[in-house]
Amino acid sequence: MKTKTVFACQNCGYQSPKWLGRCPDCNSWNSFAEENYTMPTSGKVKERASLYKDEPVLLKEIEIKEADRLKTRISELDRVLGGGIVAGSVILIGGDPGIGKSTISLQVSNQLTKEGSTVLYVSGEESAAQTKLRAKRLGTQAEQGSLYIVNQTDLSLIIEYANKLKPDVIIIDSIQVIFEPSISSSAGSVSQVRECAGILTQLAKTTGISIFIIGHVTKEGTIAGPRVLEHIVDTVLYFEGDRFSMYRILRAVKNRFGSTNEIGVFEMDSSGLKEVKNPSEIFLSERPKDVSGSVVASVLEGSRPLLVEIQALVSKSSFGYARRRAEGFDYNRLALLIAVLEKRIGLSLEIEDIFVNVAGGIRIEDPAADLAVAVAIASAFRDQFVLADTLVLGEVGLAGEIRSISQTVLRVNEAANLGFKHCILPKNNYKGLEYKKNTIELVPVSHLKEALDILLLRGAR
8 A cells, every 4th residue: 555645625625735725626725634545556456446347238228127215204305305215325414513414314214214124323423322312302212113323433344334234224423523444534534524425325336225424514504525525425415594493494405316496394393303394384474464575475496386475674874885685585686686676666775775584594596586575675665565465476687577487376376375365476477377266366567667566556555
């Protein structure tokens, strides 16, 4: 074996033969650390290469079998995964400390063992007794199942346990404390994280064992070593939301076996994470009535329409420089909508502080919320409220026109189920629309000014 010394960025994994003050790849300062790589000799390389004896085959000759996915019996998680766990897949779960990564992992372990699966839970940060106490608090005893707990950080021993027990699922909590003895760098370094994740992925692909990997996040909110881990695994799940809030949103940012548009909504309480069956009702449960700057929009997350409250606050700037802030909404999109309101509608917003918030901690990217944000700002500026039973849909163009959106029927029907009586929507979406008749009034609009006249006049009454 030969040893090679390199300097690696601990944020992105960029390598350099010498120390650098700033990483040229991710621009982070003082992130380089010295690491030693063990280079295998030619004989070792040949020995390793002899293990792979698969010959190239024609694509048309490959036979595939559609295997059933392993259901976790947690419907919100199954939806995000694309219908369940694919055999041999590697799933990475990231999020802020205390947000619920270990909690949901233990709950998944319990549900799988109830269905007859064997699970190996590798707790590198807690002893087996501490894990047992946490399981008791969560009510996940798994008395009748096959849930094995081990406190181990040595990857070679973990692989031995896997070969001995032959579990259906392995959960690694967390990857930052696991180390490979043949690598001289400390646990948590980019070298260790990359090699350990690579070895675990190889284990999953060769044995068919599904592996969950829990990863810590950096201060920027990304998984430590993101380009190292996210490129290796099959699925990347992020927990969103404030850890001091009761609601958690699980979002897939990468999924080789399903959609990346789905989200799962959970509620955190003393007994763990509970599924939220109707997120729209939860997000709107504390909405104030007859208050300016509050508008309801419907955003599409995968196949699920969610009704969310858009809040806006407009006040005179006391510093001579108007501030714009957005929580849960893209700042650049907010600046565009403010410019349209100033130029096309004639609102004097240049000296106003404008704050926009999406209630419930959810982050939206659906352009169908544009009209709701613009209406909320105008409502707060004029101090006129929008009727509480009104849904606002539509994308706003630079000329102030209201452009059509997708899946209008799903959005309108969801609003009708929650008791909404009116819906403002693009004129092009109104044509040929099938919805629950006699339950909600549809009002088509083609321009932002037209929508504001209808909504704010109605609210003024």
